[in-house]
Amino acid sequence: MSDRDLEGWTIAFDLDGTLVDSAPDLIGTLNRLLVEEGLPPVPMASAQTLIGSGARALLAHGFEAAGASAERAQSEALFERFMSDYSAHIADGSLPFEGVVETLERLKDRGAILVVATNKRSDLSELLLEKLDLTRHFAAIVGPDRVSARKPSGVHLREAVVKAGGDPERAIMVGDAAPDADAAKDAGMPCILTTFGYTPVPVETLGGDVLIDSFEDVEEAIDGILSDFYVMRALKF
Structure with a gap:
């Protein structure tokens, strides 16, 4: 595995319930x-x-x-x-989930483009991320006011990835709820779902490709998805 093995890939993150316990x-x-x-x-x-x-x-x-x-x-x-x-009061008690900062830093070191794709208004998302010193990790922060359709439409994810300078055909969604899973499916993107986020229905029923119990498991989930991607591509030739 090379040091920059995620170059060419974009990882899109939901905000509330995925990156931040808000x-x-x-x-x-x-x-x-x-x-x-x-x-x-x-x-x-x-x-x-x-x-x-x-x-x-x-x-x-x-x-x-x-x-x-x-x-x-x-x-x-x-x-x-x-x-x-x-x-x-946006950051009085809100905090990144355990492992978020370290994981984002490692993903960037491996060459990934990181983007926030959230249904939270963009200005509020930027304010929260800035107060938590997370803005520096992301190429773009894309709320519903900066795209032509919001999640659960896959358009949100695809446009967010493009705004970050990435390729929607090489992107992975990380979220916690139905809008994330549905948007990823609509966009044709693999989806990693957290089990510690905010969803009124069991996360197991949402159709994510991988479920993670800790944010520290994001990297392993991404590696598994990419392994499957390259195996399937090799089988086509």
Whole structure:
């Protein structure tokens, strides 16, 4: 294995639940709004079922979990309050998952292009990654506002890879939930899924190519996928 054996490959990462455990601050903002609205806060354990589909869905599901109607959470003013509070507290308790920094550094040393492909708004993604000193690892940070279609569309992944300077035909997705798995399938990309992220359904049912229990297992999963890729290519000739 050469020192730069991942040159020509792009690894696309989801953000919340994959790179960063952002539940403390997302649920923290939700709970502050619930209390302001005279509703009970939701337990942190709710994060797995509430996070993953964007701020509006988080508000709707959070209000339902607190015993209110989802319609009550659809106010544009409430959404703006959520975004303002979350921006102010975006990295109070959020941290990279164990092994993230070391793994990203090794992947870059091996020549891989790294890109973030997230349904989190790009400015918020950049703010969070900057505060956690993770921005330096990525060639591009691509939220739904920077592509023509968001996950679960494969267009999101393919356009994100191109924006990072990579080839969508040589790219791998790393995520934690259905939008990641579905987008990877739609884009024709292999998909690695974490078992420690935010998904309301069992991750085993999402159709990922490889499941990992620790971020430190990302490299081994990538190596396995690439081994299969080169074997299949050799069999065609």
